[in-house]
Amino acid sequence: MRFYVPEWDDNVDAHYDFEHDEHSELGKDERELQYIWDIFDYETTPIDGVLISREQVEESATKFDQLTSHGVYNEQSGLNVPDWLPTISDCGAWGYKSLPFPPYGNDEMLAFYDELDVTVGVTIDHLVLSSDHETRLYLDQRAFAESTLTSSDLPEELTDEVDVMIDEWPAEWPEYVADHNSTIFNVSSVAPFEPEDFEGEPAAVLERLRDDPRAVYREDDTEFRYQLTLDNAAEMKDLYDANDYSFRLMVAIQGWDPMSYAQAADQVLDLGYQYLGIGGVAGTNASRIRDIVTGVGNAVKEHERARKTRVDTHVFGFAKTDAFDTVGRTGMSSFDSASMLRAAWTGGDNYHLDSEQRYDALRVRFGSNRDPLDKRIQTALRGQELLHSLRAFDEEEPISQAIKEWAAEAEQALNELAPYLEAHRHDDEYDQRLLRDIEEHFRDDYDHGRELRASFSRPFRKKIIKLLREDDPESPVDFEEYQTLIDTAREHFEGTFPRKADKIKQREEYSGEVATFDQIWQLVEDYASWIGDDNLLEEYKTLLREKPWRDCDCRICEEYGIEVAIFRANNRNRRRGFHNTKRFYDQFREALPKTLVITPATDAITKNSTVEGYLLTEQTDFWSDVHDLPVAEIGVVSGTGVHEWWAEPPETVSHESEAMAASVGEFCARYQNAFLYDPEETVSKDVIEAIERNGCVVKSYENTEELRTAVLDRLGYDSEFLPEFMVQKGLMEF
Numbered sequence: 001m002r003f004y005v006p007e008w009d010d011n012v013d014a015h016y017d018f019e020h021d022e023h024s025e026l027g028k029d030e031r032e033l034q035y036i037w038d039i040f041d042y043e044t045t046p047i048d049g050v051l052i053s054r055e056q057v058e059e060s061a062t063k064f065d066q067l068t069s070h071g072v073y074n075e076q077s078g079l080n081v082p083d084w085l086p087t088i089s090d091c092g093a094w095g096y097k098s099l100p101f102p103p104y105g106n107d108e109m110l111a112f113y114d115e116l117d118v119t120v121g122v123t124i125d126h127l128v129l130s131s132d133h134e135t136r137l138y139l140d141q142r143a144f145a146e147s148t149l150t151s152s153d154l155p156e157e158l159t160d161e162v163d164v165m166i167d168e169w170p171a172e173w174p175e176y177v178a179d180h181n182s183t184i185f186n187v188s189s190v191a192p193f194e195p196e197d198f199e200g201e202p203a204a205v206l207e208r209l210r211d212d213p214r215a216v217y218r219e220d221d222t223e224f225r226y227q228l229t230l231d232n233a234a235e236m237k238d239l240y241d242a243n244d245y246s247f248r249l250m251v252a253i254q255g256w257d258p259m260s261y262a263q264a265a266d267q268v269l270d271l272g273y274q275y276l277g278i279g280g281v282a283g284t285n286a287s288r289i290r291d292i293v294t295g296v297g298n299a300v301k302e303h304e305r306a307r308k309t310r311v312d313t314h315v316f317g318f319a320k321t322d323a324f325d326t327v328g329r330t331g332m333s334s335f336d337s338a339s340m341l342r343a344a345w346t347g348g349d350n351y352h353l354d355s356e357q358r359y360d361a362l363r364v365r366f367g368s369n370r371d372p373l374d375k376r377i378q379t380a381l382r383g384q385e386l387l388h389s390l391r392a393f394d395e396e397e398p399i400s401q402a403i404k405e406w407a408a409e410a411e412q413a414l415n416e417l418a419p420y421l422e423a424h425r426h427d428d429e430y431d432q433r434l435l436r437d438i439e440e441h442f443r444d445d446y447d448h449g450r451e452l453r454a455s456f457s458r459p460f461r462k463k464i465i466k467l468l469r470e471d472d473p474e475s476p477v478d479f480e481e482y483q484t485l486i487d488t489a490r491e492h493f494e495g496t497f498p499r500k501a502d503k504i505k506q507r508e509e510y511s512g513e514v515a516t517f518d519q520i521w522q523l524v525e526d527y528a529s530w531i532g533d534d535n536l537l538e539e540y541k542t543l544l545r546e547k548p549w550r551d552c553d554c555r556i557c558e559e560y561g562i563e564v565a566i567f568r569a570n571n572r573n574r575r576r577g578f579h580n581t582k583r584f585y586d587q588f589r590e591a592l593p594k595t596l597v598i599t600p601a602t603d604a605i606t607k608n609s610t611v612e613g614y615l616l617t618e619q620t621d622f623w624s625d626v627h628d629l630p631v632a633e634i635g636v637v638s639g640t641g642v643h644e645w646w647a648e649p650p651e652t653v654s655h656e657s658e659a660m661a662a663s664v665g666e667f668c669a670r671y672q673n674a675f676l677y678d679p680e681e682t683v684s685k686d687v688i689e690a691i692e693r694n695g696c697v698v699k700s701y702e703n704t705e706e707l708r709t710a711v712l713d714r715l716g717y718d719s720e721f722l723p724e725f726m727v728q729k730g731l732m733e734f
Contacts, residue, residue, distance in 0.1 A: 002048035004336035016571040020450040046585030051336040055092025071117030090122035097127040098167035100138040100216035105174030124232040125252035126225040136221035141168040143214040147192035161202040187213045250275040258295035265299040282317025297330030331630035340584040344577035352580040360539035361567035380457035393520040394562035400505035407498040410455035413448030593672040600682040601636040605649040625704040657684040665690030
């Protein structure tokens with residue numbers, strides 16, 4: 001089974017300065033950005049693929065142009081997804097759920113997938129909304145823009161009668177919309193709504209809006225969305241089959257209950273689809289998800305067994321951690337979720353070791369933009385004092401010394417600022433139009449430019465920068481303006497900081513120990529009370545006593561230590577999200593081991609258009625016993641690597657030992673088990689040893705029935721693997 005992560009610009013600054021809380025470069029375009037696949041290596045990357053939604057891509061014109069011009073695997077795209085990592089792209093139905101129609105046409109989406117160069121493209125679906133109303137009225141948000149009406153002015157009699165959906169409609173609808181509603185198609189301008197448009201009984205209002213280009217009314221919107229999704233599936237399959245696209249096509253289905261989903265599955269499987277995606281379950285409770293995926297899973301298995309074929313299945317937006325067992329048991333092939341990533345900055349329990357061991361990261365806050373400069377300076381000073389103390393605590397070094405060293409650096413940054421400004425304020429480098437250019441020079445030219453921002457706040461440094469831009473040699477700024485800022489910072493610093501160093505020093509001398517919990521707790525308790533996080537103190541006690549980051553062997557925790565357990569802006573929080581994803585993935589692999597079922601290819605494979613066609617005709621016994629196996633990935637091996645069952649076959653076949661050992665061995669580094677059907681012993685011992693050196697255990701079989709039983713046993717399934725997906729061994733619930 002494969003786990004995909006949605007791509008939502010989740011990147012970090014590769015060279016972020018944690019000590020001064022500053023980006024490596026002020027301009028984002030100039031930074032080296034790292035995604036989760038950049039931080040981990042091939043063997044340890046905690047995802048099996050990336051989901052890229054068009055709706056997300058279109059949020060930035062620059063991103064859209066880069067991805068459609070270069071493709072997701074090209075460095076110039078900005079994503080630079082590695083070649084080995086599969087990608088799925090869909091239209092992003094959640095993003096346009098309030099529109100009466102999907103804003104894309106089938107031809108257009110196929111071309112988009114081709115331009116992105118993704119592994120899999122998904123048919124256009126329209127989210128079947130959960131609502132008390134099957135009747136639905138869509139209104140164009142643009143008609144409210146210059147109207148005296150607002151959406152809240154709509155009469156209650158109308159909103160009680162129908163579900164009203166208001167969103168900004170596209171300036172131009174795809175051509176298919178004209179077949180369903182010619183009134184809204186090809187409308188050049190939108191007139192504002194008037195109060196009289198919504199006067200009268202709901203029935204009269206709806207009748208009045210029936211042919212209005214600003215409105216769409218449906219008496220059974222649920223059925224319309226369901227059927228439109230199926231119609232798109234049929235049309236896209238015809239278009240796909242008629243062209244030579246480089247990606248695999250997945251069909252998306254929608255529904256409102258398990259039976260409607262199962263019926264949709266039956267219908268699209270009859271069209272010849274071999275990859276089916278279950279949409280519309282994001283945010284659904286675990287019990288309903290279990291029922292839906294079980295129903296679809298049964299339909300898929302019956303189809304596979306009736307036609308001796310194989311169908312992969314995907315669950316979109318699946319984020320219910322208490323139902324992962326069901327996804328495995330029902331034979332799903334892949335799913336996507338960002339829940340482990342998002343959990344790092346949404347609410348509590350945001351640092352995960354596993355499903356049971358979850359902790360609250362310690363919040364060290366930046367000041368609010370609404371705060372006056374005095375408060376921002378105080379917040380920065382207290383934050384830096386705590387951050388330096390936490391690092392000393394983690395490194396088991398004297399906390400009192402860390403505080404004093406920081407205070408000395410902050411004092412030096414303040415003391416040397418006025419002399420620097422007097423000497424350099426009229427340098428040519430400060431005669432620039434853009435603040436960013438001035439700030440970039442200042443932070444690099446002034447020896448303490450970064451420390452100034454860290455200890456005395458970003459607004460403080462920004463005010464210095466703005467004065468430098470205004471300071472013209474011909475009409476100089478009164479230096480007193482600089483001095484006033486410096487004096488403000490000094491007022492809050494001198495005589496106050498370092499605040500806790502002496503008391504902690506006394507504790508260190510009394511106990512003869514450094515970096516103890518009692519010592520760091522003085523600072524944490526004081527800071528949390530001052531910043532307003534008293535309610536989190538018990539959680540912080542648990543975090544600091546147990547130090548979970550030390551129990552984690554992921555690359556992020558090993559490199560950054562306690563920084564990962566600090567809740568503070570993107571570069572810590574996203575890294576913690578990457579860590580959470582890694583911990584989840586390790587548990588996921590333990591519960592459902594990554595399993596590969598393979599057999600060596602023969603020359604006959606080159607006569608077939610797909611690997612499946614070869615297996616069906618030339619490896620009949622093998623295919624009969626493995627084609628419906630759940631979770632496992634199935635394919636053939638040759639000197640050029642592993643070729644999955646749905647892919648095009650290799651052009652030539654070689655079993656040369658060295659080449660096969662290199663290609664297959666590397667591929668299997670992300671798997672725990674490989675089950676090999678090789679009665680002729682075509683695969684040499686050198687190849688098997690190469691696979692096992694990469695941590696993948698190889699079991700060879702001469703009998704396909706024995707291989708099937710062994711795979712099911714390894715994955716915890718009943719040996720008969722009944723359509724109802726009965727299991728003997730309970731799978732771990734995450």
